[in-house]
Amino acid sequence: MACFERASPALKDILLKLYRAEKPMEIDHQLYEFGSVQYHIQSSASDPHHTYLSISTPLLSQGALLPDKLSHATIEMIKGVGSNAVDIVEPAKEGYHLTLRLNFSKIPRDKDSVKVITQISAMQAVIISYQLKEMLQNVNSQVTLHGMHKPIKLVYHPREPFFVIRQPQKIIAVFPMRFKENSDVIIATAFFQELMDVGSSQEWAKAPPCIWSPIPPPELRGETFEDLSTNGGFVSFDIYSRHVEGKRLDKTVWSLLNFYAYVKSHVKCTRGFIQRRMRKRLESLVKVLQKASSEEEEEEEQFGKDQDAGCNYMRKLVSLSKSKILKRRSYGVLSRKIKRIRFRIKIHGFGRFRRRWLRFPKFSSSMGYTKLD
């Protein structure tokens, strides 16, 4: 169970490889699926026409009654699958419920070959589905309780039993839901509410009505406390005759058998989705902060550049004034010497006259101080 596709992908792959092989192959594969289904495929080069497939699957049990072998009706139904290419080997190999002898030479070499191999790979699903169909058909012989049929407890996985209750015009399938974590319970509850809303709409009137309740339905009154203690409530499907007519019976049975797996898969995918969304949002939030920091850095760099320019200018200004002072000093001494040499004729008072009236005007410096912004 816990497989939405009926055909086992690994088994189908191996069988197709054997079917398409040009030379006989030696194969001895053991496959385990979902912890409870086991396949053993054996093919020998000394017997190239036959391949042996053994299947072990947990069978649907009715409460305490554990079946150890397949019923006669199930075996007859298996014989109908795969036509001439499949023969049942009796007794089955030790440790397995069913052993099949496959003859690939009898499978037609056309487009239908893949279909036949797919049917063989889906044998386990066929066994389980037929068991549920048989139980539903044999419900009339069960003990009635207060005029109603007693609920049948079907156990496929030890921790995931479900109940089937037959009523005059419908069959009710009740699934007690249990989850390990509280967040799973809440996500699943949201899903069950959507299931109820969708099922009750006009568009989906043909689908079986679905009801979710946190408390056990009245039909399960009298069942054990262990079976009725849940944290995810109870999901009930009302199956009418229109849902089990013809080919729909197979689909309905398969959907009911896979309901637990469907819900758990949805919860797991939703958790993964939430995690991905959170990571994406984290990246966008961090970008905002990084942007703010990078803008600050850019402004600091610009300020730094401006500051350097100002400092350089100041440095130039300071160096200019120092040189000017030095020049003044040296110039003054030198100029006085030159004047003494040039002006040999000394006129009393002329020096004072010259200093006062014969000075060259001083022009203002073009290099002004620039105020920093």
Place this chain on the structure above:
Amino acid sequence: MCLQNFPCQEVERHNKPEVELKTSPELLLNPVLICRNEAEKCLIETSINSLRISLKVKQADELENILTKKFLRFLSMRAEAFQVLRRKPVQGYDISFLITNYHYEDMQKHKLIDFIVQFMEDIEKEISELKMSVNTRGRLVATEFLKQFI
């Protein structure tokens, strides 16, 4: 938001955010509590060298409750990416920021405030979108399941 460097008065050569320690009452300002309603509030605690902002986000139902808890815990565990985010929120609140004078020096004040305001808006928006997405996914999955019966 006026923060300055202030070394610890009790331990030499230590510099601690005073709003976290609360050992010296003279260094703390009066906390400010802003409530939109009982479910949404913001607590601002200030001290001389640090500031703590704690937020309580609206949670209307159980789904919003778990989404908020998951998301804010996710962000808190990655607090180093945000620098100003506290790893553990203050008791009674969903998320807390701790801004110290060092952050104040490294980042611009108005940008920091804009970040916190935008963070608050984004959180609410993200949680609403997450809730809507979860419900939409549930509806699609329910539709696909019921199709098998038709």
